[in-house]
Amino acid sequence: MRERVVGRGGGVEPEGAADEGASAVAAVVGRQVRLWRESAGLGAAELADALGYSDALVHGIEAGTRIPKAEFLERADEVLRAGGRIAGMKRDLARVERSSLTRRLIRLEAEAAEIGQYARHNVPGLLETAAHARAVFGMRLPARAPDAIDRLVEARTARRAVFERTPPPMLSFVLEEVVLRRPLGGRAVLREQLEHLLELGESRNVTLQVMPTDIETHAGLDGELRLLGLPDGTTLAHCEEGSPAPVVSAPRLVRPLRLRYGAIRAQARTPRESRTFIEKVLREV
Template sequence: MSADGESVDEAGWDVEPEDEIASVVEALGHQQKRWREGAGLSAAELGEAIGYGEDQVRKVERGARIPRPEYLDAADRVLGANGFISAMKEEMAKARYPKKVRELAKLEGRAVEIAAYGNHNLHGLLQTGEYARALFGTRQPAYSPDQVERGLAARMARQAIFERSPVPDMTFVQEEVTLRRPIGGRMILRAQLERLLELAQLPNVTIQVMPTDCEEHAGIEGGRIQLLKFGDGTAVGRSEGEFHGRPVSDPKQLRILELRYGMIRAQALTPRESLAFIERVRGET
């Protein structure tokens, strides 16, 4: 979720589209306008029929607002669009996600390998919805309820990667503290640990634990690491402690991250030991 937040109107019902998805939103607006005019309704009459103001209807038709699913369903029903307007719900939902999340989801969608080390929180692809919601709730200054919902929806949508075909190879190294911190309470943490155990059974997923009492730790000063490799041989990586935290694709810079991540994996518990460790922590929770 973008720390910058997004433009949300006072009612929290829609957001302003960003440039790269504006054409999709405009196409929806043009389609709605054609259906409305074909039905012989003014913007005010359509708004009254679906429970929204005339100004909101006109903003959607200008491509200046991204409508929520309930708006699309209501407009489709009133205009007799036979599902053509409702069919845009998935695209509009994606458009509502923060730009940084959309960019990350695109990269993950292309990746054939994903590698990540987490030192404060569990990686977003591993999180349950309840854990993610609780995590968003800890942010200060606080996110608005609408920002939380959009961030949560975006994070959960990214997890469709586990059903992708072909599936990417994914490795995760998590600090012990991320398995023990009871974000959201003990019940949410326990369900989260059970989710980790489920994911660890997938043939393309490897989860390792870096125990707190490990004396040697190659990532102690580097912060989180994420590496994504693509089918064409290219890759992109990011680390909080290297290259000012910005994404890098230069082979020399990637090599630094790859070496560090490889050392972290070697110092962490093995996958089998990690599975037993997670099961033990779950039993203690």
């Protein structure tokens, strides 16, 4: 199995990874780096030499065409004696990285031969109805413009193409019981969502399980988890906590996450019991 780590690298994100929002943040960060460099009386080449990066990298960051990693900002802050003002921009870039990571995972999801996901807060995007997705996007803060929500919903529903692929991927999901009881967007939206889950659960390549709230031993306390088995045999794992990178594929790192997901599935209701539970909740809504 090939080893690969997705989500952390050297000095920058690959060129072309930035979307419009990322470009705006990168431009602001780059301008600040340039102003501090000029204030310190250094040329771009001198700063690059002091940091141990290439001239092209420093020029790209200052021009806003390259997105610096946290390590670059920390070292630049120290060399330029910015007192934390450059390093402090890591928070803004972290949001950009999360957005970039999400897009990367969706691209990998589209080619995966096997997908497994444990969700404890929301209905997984692959399983969401358009109405449920719209309700969730609409209640996030800061508030988004209606046209921005439209684009997000369209992108979310486009991911359903995974279910129509030939040959179809094997898909398994474990959802916390509370996810199925919380009426986000209203009871009509929840009813439609529950009906959609029951319909998906009839597919031979889709397994849905529900984790009981009153369980006494829970393997999912470290957060949500997603496993993507690619056609070449590589397995990628993405989890909230307990991993050295947002997405990993090294066997020694993937193995404990696969074991965790297996334990989660073993502790959840069986697919048959889960279907009965979803039907019960639907009758109560």
